[in-house]
Amino acid sequence: MIKIRDLHKRFGEQVVLAGANLDIEDGSVIAIVGPSGTGKSVLLKIITGLMLADFGEVIVGDESMTGAKNSEERRRICRQMGVLFQNAALFDSLTLFENVCFPLDVRKELKETEIKKRSMHYLREVGLRGFENALPGEVSIGMRKRVGIARALVTEPRLILFDEPNTGLDPEVGQEIYELISETHKKFGFTGIVISHEIPEVFQVCSRVAMLYGGQIQAEGTIDEFLASNNQVVKQFVAGNIQGPIQLC
Amino acid sequence: MFLYLYNLISRFGTLVIDYFFAVGAAWLFILNVLYKAVTPPYRFSLIIQQLYVIGAQSVAVVALVGVFTGAVLAVQGEYTLAQFGATAYTGSAIALSLIRELGPVLTALMVNGRAGSAMTAELGIMKITEQVDALRSMAVDPIRYLMVPRIIAGLISVPLLTAIFNVVGIAGGYIVGVENLGLSSGTFMSQMIQAVKDVDIISGFVKSVVFGFTFSWVACYKGWTCGFGAVGVNRATTSAVVTSAVAILVLDYFLTSILTNIFM
Numbered sequence: 001m002i003k004i005r006d007l008h009k010r011f012g013e014q015v016v017l018a019g020a021n022l023d024i025e026d027g028s029v030i031a032i033v034g035p036s037g038t039g040k041s042v043l044l045k046i047i048t049g050l051m052l053a054d055f056g057e058v059i060v061g062d063e064s065m066t067g068a069k070n071s072e073e074r075r076r077i078c079r080q081m082g083v084l085f086q087n088a089a090l091f092d093s094l095t096l097f098e099n100v101c102f103p104l105d106v107r108k109e110l111k112e113t114e115i116k117k118r119s120m121h122y123l124r125e126v127g128l129r130g131f132e133n134a135l136p137g138e139v140s141i142g143m144r145k146r147v148g149i150a151r152a153l154v155t156e157p158r159l160i161l162f163d164e165p166n167t168g169l170d171p172e173v174g175q176e177i178y179e180l181i182s183e184t185h186k187k188f189g190f191t192g193i194v195i196s197h198e199i200p201e202v203f204q205v206c207s208r209v210a211m212l213y214g215g216q217i218q219a220e221g222t223i224d225e226f227l228a229s230n231n232q233v234v235k236q237f238v239a240g241n242i243q244g245p246i247q248l249c
Numbered sequence: 250m251f252l253y254l255y256n257l258i259s260r261f262g263t264l265v266i267d268y269f270f271a272v273g274a275a276w277l278f279i280l281n282v283l284y285k286a287v288t289p290p291y292r293f294s295l296i297i298q299q300l301y302v303i304g305a306q307s308v309a310v311v312a313l314v315g316v317f318t319g320a321v322l323a324v325q326g327e328y329t330l331a332q333f334g335a336t337a338y339t340g341s342a343i344a345l346s347l348i349r350e351l352g353p354v355l356t357a358l359m360v361n362g363r364a365g366s367a368m369t370a371e372l373g374i375m376k377i378t379e380q381v382d383a384l385r386s387m388a389v390d391p392i393r394y395l396m397v398p399r400i401i402a403g404l405i406s407v408p409l410l411t412a413i414f415n416v417v418g419i420a421g422g423y424i425v426g427v428e429n430l431g432l433s434s435g436t437f438m439s440q441m442i443q444a445v446k447d448v449d450i451i452s453g454f455v456k457s458v459v460f461g462f463t464f465s466w467v468a469c470y471k472g473w474t475c476g477f478g479a480v481g482v483n484r485a486t487t488s489a490v491v492t493s494a495v496a497i498l499v500l501d502y503f504l505t506s507i508l509t510n511i512f513m
Binding site for chain 1: 374375378379380382383385386387388389390394
């Protein structure tokens, strides 16, 4: 289980998180939604240890990410996670295959033949057989995201975080990425956190939804519970209205 | 009037604080890099990869600049020394100028222009496209993985490239001096061998090590602290090249003074 407790983060005068709380069950996929600029990506960075919280706690399994004493301890907890970044964040100088091998290469836990075998397996899982030797700059953003998913999956982590998985994609390719996330979740059973501002599209990959606004989780529940929420912020966001309590940036 | 003075002092104070903050951050960065360079795990394959990028790929341009620098020194040296009837010393003038001064400085400036700018741009792009975050998320320390190999490679490459620059430069000076200007081959070589002492070579070597360290430090730090977007990378790259070039020339003066005092 992932537990987020009373998380606070501010940048100067700007308060981004002001006591966010959330529980995520093992094996479930939760979508964290909210308008742009509400701190969803900051929350993701704190969960993954890429950013330090001012106050509060993130517990992954039975270890506290925010309570990690040093970067070495944080890195150890990081190894339980995979991340798909907004623009895939593939390494430009490596081929697609080398990008997928990379997380295993740096861990030095498996033999080279096993690393290659496993990486090829996950590259096939995301439908990119035949593109092993292409460089990230030579393929489309949709393919790069697929490689990003394979790279997140290859270490077989218990938690995968997807930061705006269909940013920069046309609706058709965006749909393909969502389907890929759903398929891989069914197959590998990881716990997933999907950061998105796109509803209802994101509902197809998640079983639960949480909305972040004003630095706090405004509502959390199943998709039906979320859609039926009486919270005015949620209602406005779901309806896509301009008028309401949500202040657009 | 009082408000104007207050604002002026306040702005000056902010500039001074910002300057010391930036200098302090750069020192903390390099101390972190040096600590990680001497503690395991070591990544030799990455250092060799960077030696190829910074060193091997710079050989052609360094050799080209070296041969023409030597040729120009021969023409200028012969012209100047002829006024004193001392053209026999052209070989020693070329060799001493290259080994003590021009070799380390011009090599460092060329490598800074070719590899330093590329290093800053590459690291800056990695930062703004979340590749550095991706490394961290995979439990890889970006300082160890990106910075340490580049700084060690810079430190090793510049002295080696300087040696190539010196040899090629002397060859260029010899060809122009002996073949074009009609200087005696024997005199050219014997005067050069007689004039160049061990301390000249050590002095040039020390300079090239310091310059290699300086340019790679500046290039890595500017890439590491790069701002957002294409503008951020553009500014960081320009700033890295200019800062390194100025630092190399300023350091050259101080090193020359110090080394001359030590060895003379």
